[in-house]
Amino acid sequence: MEPDLGELEKALGVSFKAKDLLLRAITHSSYEGPAGSCDNERLEFLGDAVLKLALCDYVFESYPEADEGELSSLVAFGASEATLSRVASRMGLGSFLRIGKGLELAGGRQQPSILADLFEAILGAVYLDRGFDVASLFVRRELAPELPSPTRVKPWKTNKTKLQEILQRERRRVPTYECISQHGPDHAKVFKVRAMLGEVILGEGTGKSKKEAEENAAGEAIARLWEIGIFR
Numbered sequence: 001m002e003p004d005l006g007e008l009e010k011a012l013g014v015s016f017k018a019k020d021l022l023l024r025a026i027t028h029s030s031y032e033g034p035a036g037s038c039d040n041e042r043l044e045f046l047g048d049a050v051l052k053l054a055l056c057d058y059v060f061e062s063y064p065e066a067d068e069g070e071l072s073s074l075v076a077f078g079a080s081e082a083t084l085s086r087v088a089s090r091m092g093l094g095s096f097l098r099i100g101k102g103l104e105l106a107g108g109r110q111q112p113s114i115l116a117d118l119f120e121a122i123l124g125a126v127y128l129d130r131g132f133d134v135a136s137l138f139v140r141r142e143l144a145p146e147l148p149s150p151t152r153v154k155p156w157k158t159n160k161t162k163l164q165e166i167l168q169r170e171r172r173r174v175p176t177y178e179c180i181s182q183h184g185p186d187h188a189k190v191f192k193v194r195a196m197l198g199e200v201i202l203g204e205g206t207g208k209s210k211k212e213a214e215e216n217a218a219g220e221a222i223a224r225l226w227e228i229g230i231f232r
Contacts, residue, residue: 002098040121044124066150083143088115173197176195177218
């Protein structure tokens with residue numbers, strides 16, 4: 001059964017002029033659609049850029065006393081896989097996703113990385129259909145409530161460095177990283193990495209290199225630790 005785009009528009013609070021664009025935004029690459037149908041990966045790429053600009057615009061305007069490091073940390077927190085997947089889940093976006101049967105059975109609709117990518121793809125579609133102003137308002141409405149105050153998010157050079165500092169301070173241990181999968185051709189591989197503390201999975205992340213995937217996994221771990229009050 002095809003998703004109800006009208007209900008999706010209600011969930012988003014955005015009306016689309018080009019419904020086919022919205023349909024593409026919710027189509028995962030695993031979806032077994034008609035020949036020539038498009039998935040949402042290009043929209044995800046665009047949405048990622050729009051997201052970061054909209055977040056930069058918001059935090060710059062909203063926190064005039066915050067320094068560069070604090071602003072960067074707020075944007076990193078807002079754009080993290082953990083934050084985006086949590087917001088997408090709250091909005092019920094996973095129920096609208098067009099996804100392959102195998103991934104469906106594997107719980108793909110609830111996977112944080114897929115939900116985060118879905119949010120970015122939808123944002124990319126909002127930008128193309130309605131422009132940056134509407135896309136920015138969408139980001140502010142859905143993500144601004146998720147951001148902590150600048151004083152609660154200390155600036156850091158990398159997510160991996162900050163995560164190590166937190167764990168050494170709180171647990172006197174350091175995280176490890178495990179590459180759990182890689183796929184794609186040699187020139188466009190995608191890696192998936194877990195950030196671990198012993199046997200405990202702290203976060204997962206994907207990237208075009210192991211280094212990028214580790215950084216994203218550490219970012220998700222930091223967001224989760226902040227949620228449970230480890231470094232508030």
